[in-house]
Amino acid sequence: MKAMILSAGEGTRLRPLTLTTPKPMLPVGGRPLLEHIILNLQRCGISDIGINLYHLPEKVIDYFGTGRQLGVNIRYSVETTLLGSAGGVKRLAGFFDQTFVVYYGDVFTFANLRPMIELHRQSGAPVTMGLYRVPDPWNRGIVELDSNKSIVRFVEKPPKDLAFSNLANAGIYVLEPEILNWIPANTHYDFGHDVFPNLLAQGVKVAGYVINEPIIDIGLPEKYAEANAFVSEVAV
Numbered sequence: 001m002k003a004m005i006l007s008a009g010e011g012t013r014l015r016p017l018t019l020t021t022p023k024p025m026l027p028v029g030g031r032p033l034l035e036h037i038i039l040n041l042q043r044c045g046i047s048d049i050g051i052n053l054y055h056l057p058e059k060v061i062d063y064f065g066t067g068r069q070l071g072v073n074i075r076y077s078v079e080t081t082l083l084g085s086a087g088g089v090k091r092l093a094g095f096f097d098q099t100f101v102v103y104y105g106d107v108f109t110f111a112n113l114r115p116m117i118e119l120h121r122q123s124g125a126p127v128t129m130g131l132y133r134v135p136d137p138w139n140r141g142i143v144e145l146d147s148n149k150s151i152v153r154f155v156e157k158p159p160k161d162l163a164f165s166n167l168a169n170a171g172i173y174v175l176e177p178e179i180l181n182w183i184p185a186n187t188h189y190d191f192g193h194d195v196f197p198n199l200l201a202q203g204v205k206v207a208g209y210v211i212n213e214p215i216i217d218i219g220l221p222e223k224y225a226e227a228n229a230f231v232s233e234v235a236v
Contacts, residue, residue, distance in 0.1 A: 007034060009106065013219055014221060040109070041113075077092050084188040103172050110214075142165045144164060170211055179195070214230060
């Protein structure tokens, strides 16, 4: 199975840490976040991985190389213009000829993705969105999930008084290659703002899987500190 790790962000909210280090290379528990992600994918049976890069790409390439030392094969896509979460995946469309996982490069979790992949295969949906419960849904893309584990509504960062759910987009998806047809080439395009709303508007089934293991988006300084504290507690 294959995966795409989205690692092109500049990490502006984590400056000055990211001025000289790409956000996915920030250490969590003594090793780069990106290494945690790759190892988690490898544990879930995923060995062929695409990674898109933009900010300080050589730092990532020099560290991981082909990925052999971690038991995976890595293909890099260095963007000269940021293409967004979906546009970055589209750029490697030829690589994804089977069911694949998309994993945001600022998501820290030890979650086992095998049950999510199994749900995806059973659902028949072309896309399954990983979900997690959050205390601040107005800062996230949130969903309404029906009894059949299908997403019936998705809103990206709604106003606080209109937040209708605490189930948020976890930044981990399982996709079929056909979803790439919904993404224009060489265009900045986003899963949350563009792809998912378009799919739902056209009546395409989007499955949802609730991940119960801890998930931390390290995009803010306090969340980055939280991820490091969590690893320290787990290691004790």
